[in-house]
Amino acid sequence: MSAGLVIAVDGPAASGKGTIAAGLGAHYRLPVLDTGLLYRAVGVLMRRLDEDLDDAGLAGAAAARLTADQLRDPALRTRAAGELASRVAVHAKVRGALLDFQHAFAGQASGAVLDGRDIGTVIVPDAAAKLYVTATPEVRAKRRWTQLIAQGEAVTYDDVLADIRTRDARDGGRDTAPMRPADDAVLLDTTEMTIEQAADAARRIVEAARARWITTS
Ligand code: C5P
Numbered sequence: 001m002s003a004g005l006v007i008a009v010d011g012p013a014a015s016g017k018g019t020i021a022a023g024l025g026a027h028y029r030l031p032v033l034d035t036g037l038l039y040r041a042v043g044v045l046m047r048r049l050d051e052d053l054d055d056a057g058l059a060g061a062a063a064a065r066l067t068a069d070q071l072r073d074p075a076l077r078t079r080a081a082g083e084l085a086s087r088v089a090v091h092a093k094v095r096g097a098l099l100d101f102q103h104a105f106a107g108q109a110s111g112a113v114l115d116g117r118d119i120g121t122v123i124v125p126d127a128a129a130k131l132y133v134t135a136t137p138e139v140r141a142k143r144r145w146t147q148l149i150a151q152g153e154a155v156t157y158d159d160v161l162a163d164i165r166t167r168d169a170r171d172g173g174r175d176t177a178p179m180r181p182a183d184d185a186v187l188l189d190t191t192e193m194t195i196e197q198a199a200d201a202a203r204r205i206v207e208a209a210r211a212r213w214i215t216t217s
Contacts, residue, residue, distance in 0.1 A: 003109060004030070004108065004111025004112070005028060005030065005129070006106050006111050006127040007021075007024055007028070007113040007129045007131070007206055008115075008119035008127040008182070009021040009024070009131045009202075010115070010116060010117055010119050010131070010179075010182070010185065011131075012134065012164075012171065012172070013140060013164055013168070013171070014135075014140035014141070016133055016143070016190045016198050017133040019195055019198070019199070020188075020198055021034065021114070021115035023199040023203075024199075024202060024203065025113045028206070030111050031110060031112050031113070032112070033102070033105045033106075033112065033113070033115070034116075035102060035117075035119065036115070037071045037076050038071070038098045039088060039089045039094070040085040041066055041070045041071055041073070042059060042062050042063045042094055043083075043085045043087060043088045044075055044081050045066070046059060046084070047084055049062075053087045054087070056092070056094075057093065060091060060096070063088070063093070063094040064097040068101075078151070079163065082167070083163065083166075083167075086170045086171060089170075102114065102119075102123045102124075106124045117179045120181070120185050121182045129205065129206045129209035129213070130182050130186065131188050131202055131205055132181035132186070134187065134188070134191075135189065136191050137165055137168065138161065139191050140164050141163075142157065145160040148160065186205045
C-alpha cells in the first residue's frame, strides 16, 4: 500500500463524509476520491444503455468498463444517480471490478483520502486514519435536500428522507452489506455540528491517528 498518509472516511448517505474528506484533502494536500461516484457512474451507464440493474453479470461488465473521465459527469450528482448506485452496489461483481481503481488511488505515493462505505473495512484496512461519520436520518435528509434544491432538482424533504431510509436499509441491511464501521474507526456524529465544527473534529481525529502512524512507520 502507499507510503503516504491514507485516510478512510466512511459513513451513510449525506452524513457529511464528502465535505469532511474534501476538507482533509485540502488540509493535508492529499488527492481525494469520492468512491460513491464509481457506483453512481456504473448505475448511470447501465440506465443509459437501458440495461437491467439487477443483472449482476451486466452490472459487473459495466463496472469493468468504467474510466476516470466518466466520474466528472454532473449527472452523477443527481438524486436519481444515488438511487441507481445503491442498486448496482449490491452486486459482488461490481464491488470486485471497482477494487483495482480504488487500490491504485489509495496506493499513490502522496497518500490519499477516500470516502465511501467500505474504505476502512475492505479497500484500505491498513489506512493510517479511519473515520466513520454519522448523523440522524432527519439531519442527513435536510442536508441532502438543501443540496438537491440548490442543484435545481424539484424534490420534497419527505421524498429525500424516504430515499435515505431506503438506502440505509440497502447499504447496511444484509450481512454482506458494505456499510459498517471498521473496528478501529473513530465514530464522528455530526448531527449537532456545523460544517466547520465537523471539519475541526475530523482534523483532530486524523492528527491523533497520524501521530501514532508516524511513530510506528
Ligand atoms: O456516497 P454516495 O451517496 O455517492 O453513494 C451512492 C451509493 O453507492 C450508496 O448508497 C451505496 O449504495 C454505494 N456505495 C457503496 N460503496 C462505496 C460508496 C458508495 O456501496 N464505497
